[in-house]
Amino acid sequence: MSEIDTVRKDFVELWGSMGHFWGISPTTARIYSWLLSRSEPADTDEIMEGLELSRGAVSMACRELREWHLILPERVSGSRRIAYRPATDLEKVIRNIVEIRKRREWDPILESLREWIPQLQTDGSSEAAVFRQRLEDLESLIARSDSMVKVFLRGGVVGKLGLKMLVKAAHDEATRADTAESQNRETRN
Amino acid sequence: MSEIDTVRKDFVELWGSMGHFWGISPTTARIYSWLLSRSEPADTDEIMEGLELSRGAVSMACRELREWHLILPERVSGSRRIAYRPATDLEKVIRNIVEIRKRREWDPILESLREWIPQLQTDGSSEAAVFRQRLEDLESLIARSDSMVKVFLRGGVVGKLGLKMLVKAAHDEATRADTAESQNRETRN
């Protein structure tokens, strides 16, 4: 087994076990990493053979990868067959993932919190007051994180160049959010 | 059912379903959120009753929560019983989680990548060259993200105040990392 095959195998395995972290299934993650390890795009049959997966599994996983914009389908010339090419702008890839997860997972939390807080105000008990305070702190923290994520999604992120922009933009965003929000949290911290 | 109980129920349920996102089991997440919703600490029996869990499940979950520093055990006076109080500095809570997950999940990836890249250099094929280039990009991205996370872990993060520090510190960190690293990436994007 040549060097590249050894590394490929380990890489695919590691990536597969990380799928959980990104919120995608192991198989889906393995397919993406396997495509990344190849210089040419691959079609369904090649993926099936390369990773020992069923046709259905490959189809499902590729659908997910397409939704996340992690792979690009291409027609193989002179055939109806579709081959997949992995997206290689990794920063964009991460942005895609963060954006989708934010929408699916964070946004609903903020909505719920904003619904619950006023509901707790109708309950006069001190227990409710403590609970409400904690939910408010949580709302505030998530809202501030949300601002940072929005900035992240707009610009180049992790690079040094993007950093100054990040600060300024995050500040603007936070200021805007705070102004729109109720003002009674100014003195806390 | 009073207002607080309704909200508590929904909150616990939501938090439980989010456990996956944080990499903790639903029960563990539910216990933490249930504690957050109460003004007083709770002992094993109260948690068991409040969330309809077995003794063993509560013990396991609380052990995990303790490891993550999400709850603090306290002796109930005049008894051997232990009651748990939730950590309420949520920013610190998030830092704890990020720190542990970084160590467990990210650090090993960087290590592996740094092992694989030189291995691929012994393979002269163009396929290996493409693969190696992608791994290098990945290494670079993760290393830069890592710098930001380190900064995040050191300071107040999400608040407006911490932001300026974040920029400066991230810049310093990145500069330091780059200098220590091999220099052959300077011109890349």
Next chain:
DNA sequence: TTGTTGTTTCAAAATTTATTGAAAGTTCTA
């Protein structure tokens, strides 16, 4: 030391999540 109170452990059971594979569906060519 013994009994009581409370906690932890871990193999087995339940639940959840991921994968398969065969059948149904789609698109293209002739």
Next chain:
DNA sequence: TAGAACTTTCAATAAATTTTGAAACAACAA
């Protein structure tokens, strides 16, 4: 329109993860 070449779907199956519960263990008081 018929047939070939692929792709997608989804109920059934397999795998992984979570939870249980009873037994073992630990701490303390008498």
